[in-house]
Amino acid sequence: MKFFIDTANLDQIREAQALGILDGVTTNPSLMAKEGIKGKDAILKHYIDICNIVDGPVSAEVISTEFEGMIAEADVLASLHDNIVVKIPMTKDGIKAIRYLSDKGIRTNCTLVFSAGQAILAAKAGATYVSPFIGRIDDSSVDGLDLIDQIVSIYQIHGFETKVLAASIRNTLHIVKCAELGADVVTSPLASILGLLYHPLTDIGLAKFIEDSKKMGL
Numbered sequence: 001m002k003f004f005i006d007t008a009n010l011d012q013i014r015e016a017q018a019l020g021i022l023d024g025v026t027t028n029p030s031l032m033a034k035e036g037i038k039g040k041d042a043i044l045k046h047y048i049d050i051c052n053i054v055d056g057p058v059s060a061e062v063i064s065t066e067f068e069g070m071i072a073e074a075d076v077l078a079s080l081h082d083n084i085v086v087k088i089p090m091t092k093d094g095i096k097a098i099r100y101l102s103d104k105g106i107r108t109n110c111t112l113v114f115s116a117g118q119a120i121l122a123a124k125a126g127a128t129y130v131s132p133f134i135g136r137i138d139d140s141s142v143d144g145l146d147l148i149d150q151i152v153s154i155y156q157i158h159g160f161e162t163k164v165l166a167a168s169i170r171n172t173l174h175i176v177k178c179a180e181l182g183a184d185v186v187t188s189p190l191a192s193i194l195g196l197l198y199h200p201l202t203d204i205g206l207a208k209f210i211e212d213s214k215k216m217g218l
Helices: 010-019 029-034 040-051 067-080 092-103 116-124 134-139 144-158 172-181 190-195 200-215
Strands: 002-006 024-026 058-061 084-089 108-113 129-132 163-166 185-188
Touching: 002 010, 002 190, 010 040, 010 190, 024 185, 040 058, 040 067, 058 108, 067 084, 067 092, 084 092, 092 108, 092 116, 108 116, 116 129, 116 144, 129 144, 134 144, 134 172, 144 163, 144 172, 172 185, 172 190, 185 190
Parallel strands: 002 024, 002 185, 024 058, 058 084, 084 108, 108 129, 129 163, 163 185
Antiparallel strands: none
């Protein structure tokens, strides 16, 4: 399973990259706004800056809701860097855009997916990735992990090449469960990735080793 970091913060991307486990980055307009990135030129430059840090897919999202606008934005985004994957929303025009871009050899990430039916359409349209938002599904009192399980099963049965990219990760358990269910990718905040490092017994064991090494004069 590949690890993407879900952020537009360059320092966090560098920190994840330094761990040696980072495979890619996902971003969206909300994450860009959080970092104070404003204006088309600044946003495009920021995408290039991200691509220059991580050697892997970088999802850059269109903001248009109509087919023509989506493909026009996608052409600009895809031309920025070979790492760019164009994020397209799960809508009627979005599916049309994914088909069009797939036929042109432009990689896509179908975002805002909340059902198996939507995931099937994304795969049929040729999406490179499909992004089920499991945390937001959890917020509606439904287990988002069940959707990951369902999509993975359907894709395996029918041989779809679209990768399942679990998004809206809220905690370390989400990451572990997605790995268990066979998700191809998780995209997560840095805090959840770092959370995988910690276990109280590790801390206790390390403290004991240090204590004993001091007794041996090391």
